[in-house]
Amino acid sequence: MNIRRTRGKRVSLAVSIVILLVLLSCIFINSLQGDKAKAAVINNADTISTDLLLPTRVDSNVGGKVFNAVALQELYAKLAGENANFSAVADNAREKKDTYANDSVVSMHSGMDSGEIRTANGGRNIIVKLDGKEWIVTALTTKDLADNSDVILTLMLKDVAYNSKWGDWYPNSNSDWTMAYPATMYSTSYIRAGLLNGATKYSTSNGTTTTLLSAAEKNALYASGFGTGTYPFGIYTDNTGQGNITNFLVKPNEVLYQQYENLRAIATSVGNDWYQAQNDNSKYNVASDQWHSNGTMAVQSKTGYYDWGNDLIWLPSLSETGQNQRTGAKLCGGVWNLDANQRGVSAGYLSWLRSGDSSGSKTVAYLDSVGIHTSTTVSSSTAAATSTASSGTLAVRPAIHLNLSFAEESSAIPITTPTDVTSTYNGEEQDYYTANGASWYNETLFAADKANVKVEYSTSSGAALSTPKPIEQGTYKVRLTIQNDEYVWANGKMSQDITFTIKQKVLNVNFDPSTTPPKATPTDLCS
Numbered sequence: 102m103n104i105r106r107t108r109g110k111r112v113s114l115a116v117s118i119v120i121l122l123v124l125l126s127c128i129f130i131n132s133l134q135g136d137k138a139k140a141a142v143i144n145n146a147d148t149i150s151t152d153l154l155l156p157t158r159v160d161s162n163v164g165g166k167v168f169n170a171v172a173l174q175e176l177y178a179k180l181a182g183e184n185a186n187f188s189a190v191a192d193n194a195r196e197k198k199d200t201y202a203n204d205s206v207v208s209m210h211s212g213m214d215s216g217e218i219r220t221a222n223g224g225r226n227i228i229v230k231l232d233g234k235e236w237i238v239t240a241l242t243t244k245d246l247a248d249n250s251d252v253i254l255t256l257m258l259k260d261v262a263y264n265s266k267w268g269d270w271y272p273n274s275n276s277d278w279t280m281a282y283p284a285t286m287y288s289t290s291y292i293r294a295g296l297l298n299g300a301t302k303y304s305t306s307n308g309t310t311t312t313l314l315s316a317a318e319k320n321a322l323y324a325s326g327f328g329t330g331t332y333p334f335g336i337y338t339d340n341t342g343q344g345n346i347t348n349f350l351v352k353p354n355e356v357l358y359q360q361y362e363n364l365r366a367i368a369t370s371v372g373n374d375w376y377q378a379q380n381d382n383s384k385y386n387v388a389s390d391q392w393h394s395n396g397t398m399a400v401q402s403k404t405g406y407y408d409w410g411n412d413l414i415w416l417p418s419l420s421e422t423g424q425n426q427r428t429g430a431k432l433c434g435g436v437w438n439l440d441a442n443q444r445g446v447s448a449g450y451l452s453w454l455r456s457g458d459s460s461g462s463k464t465v466a467y468l469d470s471v472g473i474h475t476s477t478t479v480s481s482s483t484a485a486a487t488s489t490a491s492s493g494t495l496a497v498r499p500a501i502h503l504n505l506s507f508a509e510e511s512s513a514i515p516i517t518t519p520t521d522v523t524s525t526y527n528g529e530e531q532d533y534y535t536a537n538g539a540s541w542y543n544e545t546l547f548a549a550d551k552a553n554v555k556v557e558y559s560t561s562s563g564a565a566l567s568t569p570k571p572i573e574q575g576t577y578k579v580r581l582t583i584q585n586d587e588y589v590w591a592n593g594k595m596s597q598d599i600t601f602t603i604k605q606k607v608l609n610v611n612f613d614p615s616t617t618p619p620k621a622t623p624t625d626l627c628s
Contacts, residue, residue, distance in 0.1 A: 142260050143237065143442040146226035149175050153229050153508070155515055158344040159593035166589040167346065168512040176229060179222045180213070180241060187252075187509040194241045194252040194505075201358065204388065205366040206420070206436065210357045212242035212253075214438035226443060228259060231503075232336055232344070235259040239421075239437040239500070245357045252505040253351055255437065257417060261450050261496035263328035267292045268479030269305045271463040278396050278403075278462050280308030284479050285457030285465055286400055287380035287416070288408040291479075292453060295322045296414060296499055298332045298339070326450070326496050337414045337501060347413055349511070351502035353383040354410030358436060360384035364420045364459065365391040371433045378466065379457025381418040383410035393460040400457070409455070416455035417500045419466045424474035427489035444472025451484055451491075452498040467495060513589035516552055517541040519581050521600040525607075530570035533558075533579045533601050552588040554581050561600070577601040 151172040158167050173187075181189040193213055200208040208214065218238060219226060227238040236256035243250035269291045271284040282289040282304035289304040294314050302311035314322075324330040340347040353359045362382050368375035376393035379400045384407060392398035400406060409415060422444055423435025434440070446452050451467045454474070458464040464476040469490040477484045477495070486492035522536035533556070534542040547554040557580040558566055571577045582596040583589060590597050613620040 142445055142447055143226060143228070145224070145440075145442050146228045146237070147179060147222065148228040148235070149179075149230065151175065152231065152233065154232050154344075154346065155513070155589065155593055156591055157593040158346075161340075161345050161348060163348050163507045163511055165511050166513045166593055166595075167349065168508045170512040170514045170587065172229075173509065173512050176227070179225075179227050180218065180238075181221065187505075190241070190505070191252050194243050195248065195250060197246060203357075203361045203385075206358055206362050207366050207370045208358070209240060209242045209436055210246055211250075212240065214434070214436070215239055215440065215443060216434060216438040219440070226440070229256065231256075231346075234333075236501075237443050239439060239443065241505075242356070242358070244351065244355050251351070251507070253356060254503045254505045255500060256503060257422075257443070257500040258498050261326060261446050261452055261498045262333050263323055264325035264482065264494050264496045265292050265295050265322055265453070266480050266482050266495065267453050267465050269303055270307060271479050272307065275461040275463050276394070276396050278399050281404070282308045282311055283400055283403060283462060284308060285379050285462055286403060286406060287455045287457070288405045290455075292416065292497060293409060293412070293455075295319065296334070296416070296497060297412065298335070300338070301408070326494065327447075334414055334499070349504050349507045350413040351504050352411050352413065353415060353502070354407065356383075356502060359410075361387070362418065362420050362436065363387045363391050364418075364456065367420050367423075367433065367436060372431045373433065376459040378419055378459050380406075380409070380455045381420045383407065396462070397457075397460060414499045414501050416453060416497070419454050419456040419474060421500075422454065422468060422472075422474075424468065425472040427473045427475075429489070430474065439472075441472045444468050446470050446496070446498060449493050451493040451495050453495055469493065514552075514587060515591045516543065516546050516583070516588055518590045518592045518594075519579075519597050519599045521602070522579075523602045523604060525604050526572075526574045527606070528572070530568055530572050531601075531603065532570060533599070536601060546588070551585065553584040555584055556581060558601075571601065571603055574603050574605045577603070 149172055151169055153168055153172045155166060155169050160166060177185045177187060177190050181193055195211055197211045198208050201210040228235050237259050239257050240255040242253050267290055268284050287293055289311055291303040294301050294303040299314040299319055302313055305312050323332050335342050336345045337350060339345055360383050364378040364381055365376050377387050377391040379397060386401050389398055421435050421437050422439055423433040424430055425441050426432040448470050451469050454466040456466040458476050463478050465479055466474055466476045468474050470493060473490045475487055475490045481495060483494050484492060519541055522533055522538040524531055524536040533539060546552050558570055559578045561576045561578055579599050579601045580596060589595060611622045
């Protein structure tokens with residue numbers, strides 16, 4: 102026996118086993134880390150698995166077929182109880198809050214904050230999907246205090262979208278707001294320009310001018326972090342794009358509490374002695390006694406300060422999100438009354454807020470992966486760990502206001518879109534729904550008391566048939582039209598044409614060569 106060779110094989114086998122075990126361990130550890138990262142985002146929420154939007158949206162106008170009525174109904178049940186309809190949700194949204202005042206915004210003006218939504222939903226948060234993206238429900242409110250005010254569902258992206266710096270530069274002094282476009286003004290920030298796909302300019306050259314994002318800058322932004330390389334928010338910003346929902350979004354300057362929002366009020370209500378943050382108010386000036394200094398207050402008088410209030414997608418503020426408890430900061434749910442699960446993001450990431458520092462001209466606020474807030478200079482792409490907050494990559498996590506009144510008005514129950522069918526000639530009139538390939542047919546939904554589908558047969562060229570239904574071998578057109586506006590084909594249409602092909606019947610023949618002459622007998626003539 103070759104002992105050396107045998108030992109070599111054993112050693113080789115042992116090494117292979119060790120390598121395999123190491124690889125398996127790495128996979129296991131990565132799996133655990135992945136689970137922890139997901140858990141850090143939110144682990145106490147019910148996710149409505151059906152997208153709120155119809156998969157194909159032909160019409161982007163209010164009143165068109167845009168939203169999935171089945172998904173909306175599931176949302177309503179979580180907001181207002183089992184079998185609740187939109188009317189019940191609207192009643193909740195329009196209920197005025199005694200705690201609200203324009204000059205001291207410690208709550209929304211009406212509706213349900215996150216805490217109240219959790220109470221209504223058995224202690225669970227709610228996550229909805231829009232065009233595949235997951236959004237956390239943060240608030241249910243209205244535009245204003247009118248009795249019939251539009252109902253607003255405020256949503257914050259479940260996790261960060263891509264990495265970004267907040268601004269392009271910052272001044273030497275932390276108390277310098279003398280320039281035309283301060284480094285801490287959100288309306289002319291680099292991060293806002295990126296969030297709007299370069300539609301706005303950002304402050305540069307020490308705040309003396311503004312410039313547009315280059316194509317290279319946009320490509321780099323949208324490919325970073327969790328980005329895919331393309332702008333991820335087109336349906337929320339581009340009113341010319343197919344399937345956009347810009348008509349269903351509400352601007353921050355149209356929402357009452359956001360118009361007057363100030364950090365001073367919400368912070369002092371829980372014992373944090375902070376002052377108004379830059380960029381929290383979307384429309385009206387906040388009184389001088391709410392600001393740390395004349396310098397910070399001066400920012401709200403800068404040209405363009407309120408421009409961001411016209412955005413359909415925007416970064417949340419510290420006043421809205423609140424923060425987890427840390428040294429120097431007491432726990433605060435913010436105007437939205439978020440919990441720690443809602444504020445958190447994936448491990449290793451930090452989410453920028455739009456709030457400029459209460460007392461400085463260089464820094465803006467962010468939340469760490471577990472929702473602890475602190476601040477850093479606007480041009481930072483990462484932030485080191487502090488004594489209270491974790492380190493990570495700074496990234497973008499926006500919010501939107503969805504007009505739920507418009508969504509309800511523009512919703513329908515989707516039915517599987519019909520596709521082409523085939524059958525074989527049998528000498529009789531034939532129905533499309535008994536043909537091969539008609540697995541999409543649903544007798545209950547097609548009935549008169551549901552979608553009330555109208556059926557029209559014609560030749561392939563559209564000419565009328567001599568019989569109510571096709572008989573002969575050939576190709577026919579079937580038009581299926583939904584006559585109940587509460588329903589829609591899944592492709593967004595109310596009428597769908599399909600091809601119905603009746604194939605020629607193939608006859609089998611029994612051939613008997615034992616006779617003279619040989620005998621051929623057709624079979625299946627009547628089947």
